[in-house]
Amino acid sequence: MADALHTGSAMPQTSHTMPVALQINGRPWKGEVRAEETLLEFVRERLRLTGTKRSCESQVCGACTVLVDEEPISSCTYLAFEASGKRVTTIEGLAPVDGLDPLQEAFIRRGAAQCGFCTSGMLLACKALLQAYSEPTREQIGRYLNGNICRCGAYVQILEAIQDVVEARQDDASGLPQQGGHAAPDAAKANPAAQK
Ligand code: FES
Numbered sequence: 521m522a523d524a525l526h527t528g529s530a531m532p533q534t535s536h537t538m539p540v541a542l543q544i545n546g547r548p549w550k551g552e553v554r555a556e557e558t559l560l561e562f563v564r565e566r567l568r569l570t571g572t573k574r575s576c577e578s579q580v581c582g583a584c585t586v587l588v589d590e591e592p593i594s595s596c597t598y599l600a601f602e603a604s605g606k607r608v609t610t611i612e613g614l615a616p617v618d619g620l621d622p623l624q625e626a627f628i629r630r631g632a633a634q635c636g637f638c639t640s641g642m643l644l645a646c647k648a649l650l651q652a653y654s655e656p657t658r659e660q661i662g663r664y665l666n667g668n669i670c671r672c673g674a675y676v677q678i679l680e681a682i683q684d685v686v687e688a689r690q691d692d693a694s695g696l697p698q699q700g701g702h703a704a705p706d707a708a709k710a711n712p713a714a715q716k
Pocket residue numbers: 573574575576577578579580581582583584585594595596597713
């Protein structure tokens with residue numbers, strides 16, 4: 521089993537803390553969190569996983585998107601203790617050890633990142649989309665990505681990158697079972713920011 525990332529010993533002193541045990545990017549973490557500590561604060565400030573971005577802090581922009589049990593959530597409004605017993609994936613956990621996720625390669629190929637501020641959240645929202653749907657429709661893409669704002673307007677390139685991954689899967693499949701397969705979540709539930 522992988523070593524624990526952190527024991528929580530550097531936790532700020534607060535009046536009320538809660539025990540948490542979770543998986544973060546495939547590694548176990550066990551410790552105490554402040555009752556009011558958001559998952560965004562937890563990953564950025566405690567674990568120093570700063571690929572998750574802080575922007576609106578009001579579940580509007582999607583820059584802080586992470587996956588909790590494979591579903592995209594806005595970590596700025598999700599309390600860290602709610603993730604206890606769950607698997608949390610940040611952008612640092614998306615790529616395999618020996619390369620990049622196909623989505624990351626497609627984003628690079630298509631120029632789907634300009635300033636890059638939205639990119640980690642956008643990639644994780646796209647990852648959840650492509651885990652839920654092997655061939656997502658425009659409507660399904662829209663529902664998953666509606667809560668992720670790209671102020672650089674790279675939406676066309678992002679759609680092209682998604683399409684690249686879908687087409688590569690189709691080429692690879694050729695008689696093999698499709699990837700993904702867990703029941704498609706309701707996007708509004710999976711990513712509450714998508715309702716904004
Ligand atoms: S920082 Fe969380 S949605 Fe904007």
